[in-house]
Amino acid sequence: MNHLAADVPSISNTRLFGDIDRGIQADKLVIPGLPVSQLSGFMRGHGTYLRGDELYSSLAGAVRQVNRLINVQSVKQRYSPEIGDVVVGSITEVQEKRWKVDICGRLDAHLQLASVNLPGGELRRKTTEDELAMRDYLVEGDFISAEVQQVHHDGSIFLHTRSLKYGKLGIGVAVRVPSYLIKRRKTHFHALPCGAGLIIGCNGMIWICEQISEDPDGGYNIDLNQHVPASNMKVISRLFNCINVLANHGIHIFETSVMNCYDFSSAYETKDLMRSDVAAEVAAQVIQQLRADIMDES
Amino acid sequence: MKIINEHGFRCDGRKAQQIRNISAQLGMDASSEGAAYLVQGNTQVICHVYGPHEATQRSRMQDDRCFINCQYERFLKSRSKKQNNMKKRTGKDRKSGDVERLVEKTFETAVFTTNFPRSQIDIHLMVTFKEDGSLLSTCINAATLALCDAGIPMKGVVSATTCGIAEGTVICDLNNREENDLVPRITLATISGRDECVLVELQNRVHVAHLPNLLNTGKAMCLAVHECLHTAIRDHLLHTIPIS
Amino acid sequence: MELNLKQSGIVRRICVKKWFPTRSGLWNKHTHEEYLRDDISCGLNSCADCSTFECKLKNNLGILCNQDANIEVPSKHAIIFDQTALVRFYDLLDYDAFQNVVICQSVWNYVNRKCIMGYKKLNTLIYEERSPRFFIFLNDYCEKTARKPEPLVATAKYLDEHWNGKLEPIIVCGDEGDVGKYKKLYQKSFSLKKYIEGMQSKHRQELLDKLAAYAPVEEGRAIFEEHWSNERITMGLATGGIKKGSFQISRENYREGNVFIEGEGTQWFLQGMHCNRAIHGDTVAVQLLPEEEWSIPEKALRLRDVEEYNLNPDEDEKENLPDTEEPKAKKRKQGALPTAKVVGIIRRNWRPYCGILLPSIRKEGRHHLFCPAERLIPRIRIETEQAEYLAQQRIMVAIDFWPRDSKYPLGHYVRAIGKIGDREVENEVLLLEHDIPHAPFTEAVLDCLPAEGADWKPFSQTHRVDCRNLVICSVDPIGCTDIDDALHCRQIDADTYEVGVHIADVTHFVRPETAIDKEAADRGTTVYLTDRRIDMLPELLSSNLCSLRGGEERFTFSVIWTLTKDADILSAKFHKSLIKSSAALTYEKAQEMIDNNELKDEVTTSLRGLMKLSKQLKSRRTANGALSLASSEVRFDMDWNTKTPKAVQNKEHLDTHSMVEEFMLLANISVAEKILSEYPDCALLRRHPVPAESSYKALVDAARLKGFNVITESGKALADSLDRCIDKTNPMTNTLLRMITTRCMTQAVYFSAGTIPVPQYIHFGLATPIYTHFTSPIRRYADVIVHRLLAAAIAADDIGIGLLSQSNIQSISKNINIRHKNAQYAGRASVQLTVLTFFKDREESCDGFVMGIRENGVQVFVPRYGIESMIVIKPGVQVDSEAKTVGYQGKTLHELDKVKVRVRVNSSNIQRPRIVLDLLDPMIPGLSVDFDLTSSEGMAKDSL
Known part of the structure; x- marks a missing residue:
């Protein structure tokens, strides 16, 4: 950088690992407006468009080819929900018979009154009284975990919490990370050995709490004034910092990487993890460990 | 002051059709979807892109496409700190309104807005330090980079440049000293360096005989700028694929 | 990440910070960038790398071999001058003895700032004449030499390395003291004096002469x-x-x-x-x-x-x-x-000044005083060994500087013009002093003219109206060869007339951006001296192709009005036309024709119609408050064989003079209105600012002495009150008062519309809200521009580059204002010169009038010859400057009194003959001094 840029926010730390092989070949990278393939007969997928007879890229990213389908995957994108995704979101509006949930996607998602479990675990049809009492259950600002039920073609999303593991979230900390760092896994609810619970939402919201419990009440009756012991709080804050370290260094976030990071970070104080040099060290160790794991597996 | 002096060079040592140094950085700010920092000569622009997300300006929301909202700010560092704190001048004058509208219109053509019905894409531009000419083109270039970083599908990388005519010769990429001279200048933006213009903005008056020459040179320079932006994006991509 | 793709020649970029103080004492920072290049040509002819680089100048160095040309530097060398040398001695660059000169860009910029004449000279030599002896090395752009503490040394070292022995750069500085400083850093440094001393050229002595020796200043x-x-x-x-x-x-x-x-x-x-x-x-x-x-x-x-x-x-x-010199405040x-x-x-x-040498009393003296012709410049001390030879010559001297301990500035001799008193030489001095370009037209200019005998003949063009059927005639002074205007008048019906003014279409031949156009723009106007005329355009155009000769077909630009019989304009149209002038008349002949009632042919009827309408126009103008002033200038009848003056012309004002004048004014006004309506931001107009009340003081005082009250509130009031100042005892009083009024006036100037508020566009003297010059494109460049603007407005011609630019028009106006002023002064100086020649062998007693009374002298004006002189009164005579009277031997002299004087030439000093006035009646002994009061500007305000 030239010396005039003294006032610019500091460089994202991904540059520090510039030499690491990220598994992508350089010639597969495209920018918008470049032709994607020379040959015709391909089907176009996401991130491409047809101009005349040729396929052009509309995103900046890597070209992926699956049989006859070509698509371009960009690095960062707004979260695009798919059916079955576990998401963590916050309520933005209470409307007639439904709530609107902000899941950091292109549009807010809808949570229908008919798709939630009422307190008491009853499965019954909702009456008009229930409609009026919607505010007793969820108000603006509440966090919930839910699953994507439907995605319509115009982009509107419908969620449901029809399982005991989903519902309103109680005492905990929400962390927002870029959604591309989150891979879809079998389970997104983890009880960590260090003594905390982790819900990794596919939309980039991660919830850290004391423990994962399946509340038969659907989570609506949690007392938010409960006292949380100091040791638990320490664990939660350390996890918070760890997840931020991983996010800043472009490392995928899943159970193993979070745990590795937590272990390596125990050498430092929690507040030191916010310093860039300490964070870089920890991240380097995590990467090493991950690579070692991959080598072990293969 | 003559723009091209008697030795055939411009006041900063460039020839008539050489562009200034371009310095670019993408993705430096995790708080927004896409971020870019572009320096053209001494003009520095930071651009943040948010979106596409739920439209907050209901009046502009459209059912079949998203709309683009642009905010342009000038942070005047030349003022004292006290003045800045007391009255953070956001520069809401006519010129900033013009820049905002032009950027919105440009990208409404370039971005595939039909992919995101009822959404909104925010582009925030901030000019830091004292600007040194060619402001609109720098803003457009920065916005392009930020949009690429944010993963928003576009027809192509929009590159812009400002060209003027002085004493019969076409000069490219004017700096502040040259812009003050009432030189007719045109800001031209093309997609992917091809022959398609998405933005043409003219300041002052130019004789119609000079116009074809000016446009052709402008397009050639846009291609040169496009090469620079291409390299910047490529470099950024190589460094940001997540490590698994 | 820095990206600067496909930039050829740029190596790196630096940011330069500068700090400026502001009014409140704070410092403002200003940053700009500079790009340093590696494709700067070194200038050597044989250098293979540099020949590929794009450069405005050809690589000239090394073509001329100066080996063994100098004892000090025996090898082939290139000279790098430092800034002191160029600022002081730029004249020396004319000499061929200086070959392979490298001028650094930093030195060039310094000369530009400090010494305009030096810069002009360098620009002419290098960029216009492309002299092969010079090269400019752009050391501020070149990466290897930019931003170094000693730019010359850095350049010298770089060139030395680069040329690798083919050519040796040396540094030459103008000041002896600097040599030591340079020698420490770069061996081959010399002072200019030493370098010239080592020259083998025949001009060596001359060059040495031009170097003056400057002694250091002692405090005491x-x-x-x-x-x-x-x-x-x-x-x-x-x-x-x-x-x-x-x-x-x-x-x-x-x-x-x-x-x-x-x-x-x-x-x-x-x-x-x-x-x-x-x-x-x-x-x-x-x-x-x-x-x-x-x-x-x-x-x-x-x-x-x-x-x-x-x-x-x-x-x-x-x-x-002695302290007596100091005026006591x-x-x-x-x-x-x-x-x-x-x-x-x-x-x-500063510029080079013409004048004469006042030789020193001591025969061996080297210091002499030079007395410039321009009396506002002080004496200049120069050093020369050729004093005896130069004493008889008119010489040019340039000032170098004025040290603290010297009563006079120090300068050096530039060149000799010729023998004093020789008429050609005096003319040359006049032209040089007034900065009038008078060199013969260059090849480039003459190439722009249509070839002799070629098919230039007027033919009908599509946009031209064929007016060959109209009865058109021109009226001009006797002996006029450049006829640029012609008129016609046709009665359409009982109440309407069609009047046309046809002006020579110069812009058809003088196209923009050609050499002839540039030369005309520089000259600005034709200069009229008593014995010659310096044309703005070559003679082929001014006297032949553009001149509306009688009986020949010519292109014109025409203004056609439809007027009522009371001379009200019903409509005006403008177009280019083709005419055939029926007759090229003189004022006298036209007047004869009108007065001769027997003539009833078309030309005469046309003239009569014009005369009638012009009278209406004139009375309307006078009613609006137009001023009619008198000028104190005279014209001489010249004997063209010997080019000597025969006698003063008698100025007779005929009706036909007014007739032509009125229509020219009307044409100018109509065109002004048209171009202003089309181009309100770049039309070229002419304005005459209203003089301030205070500038009329001299007039009001003089009139009051005679018992008249002159009201200066408005133009009309002034005109009317001047008309009332009739002194039955002395018919000249009215004329004299008008002459004084002329001197109180401001100068009329050209300007571009849009640069000043619209109310200030007025022309006070003509009492019109808007005015321009349109009717004489052959002798004024302003008219050429107005022609182009009007042609653009009516779409009769292409719009050239830069025509519609306000800054262009403004800079053109500035130039033609200066040229116009210089031409006026030169004309007057020429008249004064002619008066001197006229009185060389004769004396005459004439009437004179007292124009002003000062504490130590009396101003006398001789109207017959237009001479004004100051007679410094010897002490002993009572001068009362408050009451403006002089008392002597019982008689009192008042302002505007008539006196009798004897006019003669005092040639006691051969170098400067002067007109001398001796007061005959009343007889007051005194010394008469040349005092140039014939300017029409106010006493104090000289600047424009």
Whole structure:
């Protein structure tokens, strides 16, 4: 950088690992407006468009080819929900018979009154009284975990919490990370050995709490004034910092990487993890460990 | 002051059709979807892109496409700190309104807005330090980079440049000293360096005989700028694929 | 990440920070970038790498071999001059002895800032004439030499390395003291003097002569205050304590001057030592003195010629300045003007001056005083060994600088013009002094003319209207060859007439951006001297192809009006046409034809119609308040064989003069309206600012003495009150008062519309709200531009590049204003010269009038010859400057009194013959001095 840029926010730390092989070949990278393939007969997928007879890229990213389908995957994108995704979101509006949930996607998602479990675990049809009492259950600002039920073609999303593991979230900390760092896994609810619970939402919201419990009440009756012991709080804050370290260094976030990071970070104080040099060290160790794991597996 | 002096060079040592140094950085700010920092000569622009997300300006929301909202700010560092704190001048004058509208219109053509019905894409531009000419083109270039970083599908990388005519010769990429001279200048933006213009903005008056020459040179320079932006994006991509 | 793809030649980029002080004492930072290149050509002809680089100049160095041309530097070498050398000695570059000269860009920029003449000279030599002896090395752009503490040394070292022995760069500096400094860093450095001494050229002695020896200043000998340093002046300007302005010496008192503050329009008065080495025309920085020290101008007339006439230049070397020279500032409180003193010179406005040498008394003396022809410039001390030879010549001298301990500025001799008194030489001096381009037209210009005999003949073009059927005639003075206007008049019906003014279509031949156009733009106007005429356009155009000769077909640009019989304009149209003039008449012939009732042919009817309408127009103009003033200029009948004056012409004003004048005015006004409506931001117009009340003081006082009340509220009031000033005892009084009025007027100037508020467009003298010049494109460049604008407005011609640019028009106006003024002065100076020639062998007694009375003298004007002179009264005569009377031997003399004088030439000093007036009646002994009061501007306001 030239010396005039003294006032610019500091460089994202991904540059520090510039030499690491990220598994992508350089010639597969495209920018918008470049032709994607020379040959015709391909089907176009996401991130491409047809101009005349040729396929052009509309995103900046890597070209992926699956049989006859070509698509371009960009690095960062707004979260695009798919059916079955576990998401963590916050309520933005209470409307007639439904709530609107902000899941950091292109549009807010809808949570229908008919798709939630009422307190008491009853499965019954909702009456008009229930409609009026919607505010007793969820108000603006509440966090919930839910699953994507439907995605319509115009982009509107419908969620449901029809399982005991989903519902309103109680005492905990929400962390927002870029959604591309989150891979879809079998389970997104983890009880960590260090003594905390982790819900990794596919939309980039991660919830850290004391423990994962399946509340038969659907989570609506949690007392938010409960006292949380100091040791638990320490664990939660350390996890918070760890997840931020991983996010800043472009490392995928899943159970193993979070745990590795937590272990390596125990050498430092929690507040030191916010310093860039300490964070870089920890991240380097995590990467090493991950690579070692991959080598072990293969 | 003559723009091209008697030795055939411009006041900063460039020839008539050489562009200034371009310095670019993408993705430096995790708080927004896409971020870019572009320096053209001494003009520095930071651009943040948010979106596409739920439209907050209901009046502009459209059912079949998203709309683009642009905010342009000038942070005047030349003022004292006290003045800045007391009255953070956001520069809401006519010129900033013009820049905002032009950027919105440009990208409404370039971005595939039909992919995101009822959404909104925010582009925030901030000019830091004292600007040194060619402001609109720098803003457009920065916005392009930020949009690429944010993963928003576009027809192509929009590159812009400002060209003027002085004493019969076409000069490219004017700096502040040259812009003050009432030189007719045109800001031209093309997609992917091809022959398609998405933005043409003219300041002052130019004789119609000079116009074809000016446009052709402008397009050639846009291609040169496009090469620079291409390299910047490529470099950024190589460094940001997540490590698994 | 820095990206600068596909930039050829740029190596790196640096940011330069500069700090400027502001009014409130803070410092503003200003940053700009510079790009350093590696494709800067070194200039060597045989250098293979550099020949590929794009460069405005051809690689010329090394073509001319100067091996063994100099004892000091035996090898083939290239000279790098430093800035002192170029600023002082740029004249020397003309000599072929200096070959392979490299001029560094930093030196070039310095010369540009400090010395305009030097810069002009360099520009001409290098960029216009493409002299192969020079090359400019752009060291500020070249990466290897930019931003180095010693730019010359860095350049020399770089070139030395680069040329690798093919050519050796040497540094030559103008000041002996600098040589040591350079020698430490770069071996091959010489002083200019040493270098010239080592030359083998035959011009060696001449060159050495031109180098003056400057002695260092000792404190005890300093006469003037030191000038402030540049930083101190910049600070002062920023905070407002110091002002910048243009310095003008007073015409009446050479020890006093005025500074016209830039941008504010005010002026401050300076006296004596406070002028501190400022020379007329310089841009100076002045500081206002405290109020107790303010003073007023002396009422006496003090001219350099009178007081310094017999001074001995050599005495200056040892004298202590007597205090008697210093004018005593009378501490009168009332009327004291804001007085200031000069604290620094911002920009010198020196040029080479023509004049004569005042030889030193001592035969072996090397220092001589040079006396410039321009009386506002002080004497200049030069050093030369050729004094005897030069004493008989008119020479050109340039000023170098003015040290603190010298009474006069120091300069050097540039060249000789010719023998004093020789008419050609005197003419040449006149033209040089007034900066009038008079060289013959260059090849490039002549190439722009249509070839002889070629098919240039007028043919019908599509946009031209064929007016060959109209009866058109032109009316001009006898012997006029450049006829640029012709008229016609046709009665359409009982109440309407069609009148047309046809002006020669010069712009058809003079196309924009050609050499002939550039030359005409530079000349600005045709200059009329008594014995010759310096044309703006080559003769083929001015006297032949553009001139509307009788009986020949010519292209014109026409204005056709439909007028009522009361001369009201019903409509006006403009178009280009093709005409055939029926007759090219003189004023006298036209008047004869009109008066001769027997002539009833078409031309005469046309003339009568024009005359009738013009009378209407004139009466309407007078009713609006147009002024009719008298000028004190005279014209001579010349004997064209010997080019000597025969007698003064009798100016007769015929009706036909007014007739043509009225229609020319009407055409100018109509065209002005048209181009202003089309181009309100770049039309070229002419305005005459309303004079301030205070400038009429001389007129009001003079009229009051005679018992008349002149009202100066408005143009009309002035015109009417002037008409009422009829003195039955003396018919000349009215004319004299009109002459005084002319002198109170401001100067009419050209300007571009849109640069000043619309109410200021008026032309006071003609009482019209808008005016321009359209009718004489052959002899005025302003008219050429107006033709182009009008053609663009009616779409009759292409619009050239730069025509519709306000800044272009404004800069053209500035130039033609200066040229017009210079041409006027040159014309008057030529008349004065002719008067001198006329009186060489004769004397005459004439009537004269007293125009002004001063404390020490009387101003007398001889209307017959247009001579005005000051007669300095010897002490003993009672002069009452308050009551404006002179008493002598019982008689009193008042202003505007008639006296009798004898006019003769005093050739006692061969070098400067002067017109002398002796008062015959009343007989008052005195010394008559040449006093040029024939300018039509006010006494104080000289600047434009």
